[in-house]
Amino acid sequence: MNQIFTIAGTVMTIHLPAELDHHSSEQIRAEADRLIRTRNIRSLLFDFGGTSFMDSSGIGMIIGRYKMMRFMGGNVLAIRVGEQMRRLLTLSGIYKVIDIYEGLPQQSELY
């Protein structure tokens, strides 16, 4: 099974599952928070590359982590976002606080 969390320097990437709902969000939440608290993470990347479904539970999970990262002075990005996921990120208004990339971000976007 693929690693969900990968950390490179101060950048942590969360490779989101195929379906991001209440059930899978709960599983990611605790471990993400533990890693953000214990490691020096400055940029958090949500990788939607393998994700084809999301509901408001996923949005809630992302907003929660965004608040945490902001509190700690870091930033949050959504990467490899497809058309369907972009619709949900737009509809929820989350695009106003999180930068959304179709592909991968420039190194300069990261702390």
Next chain:
Amino acid sequence: MHQNEMRLEFDSRSCNESFARVAVAAFLTQLNPTLEEVADVKTAVSEAVTNAIIHGYEGRVEKVTILCRLEDQELYVEVSDEGKGIADVALAMEPLYTTKEECDRAGMGFAFMEAFMDSLEVESEPGRGTCVKMRKRISREKRECSAVEEEGRLGTVAGYAAQSPVRPDEGFGSRQERS
């Protein structure tokens, strides 16, 4: 009028959320929906079922019921629980309103249901439970890529349904009527 109906009852466990939305999506394939229509319905059903589990039963394991009816080119879905109920439905339906902010709830469940379906009706009584009724018209005119053609992306249950399409007039619905 072509009509086909199914009813689903399952435990209010979070692991059943994906089962519930995929089951509804599989039932819907009879109307040959587009990928976007399937995605819309899956999200709306997921929101309603998650609400029943988190808010209706607050983690207790009881039963969530889905009633699903296809009437010509329209889908009707009813998601009901016999949980806590909602005291002020209008307030609960306001975007960003949530009673469980500490649990990372976005407060967007009803807003998503409204956005992705054609109509949404919520009936609730404190102490008796909640029933969410949604309708969506499925377009007859198809663009180049329909859900049935891309069955693989719908998951195995929907994929199976796509391989053996049941017409509304000759499906299990009509068999039930005869017996």
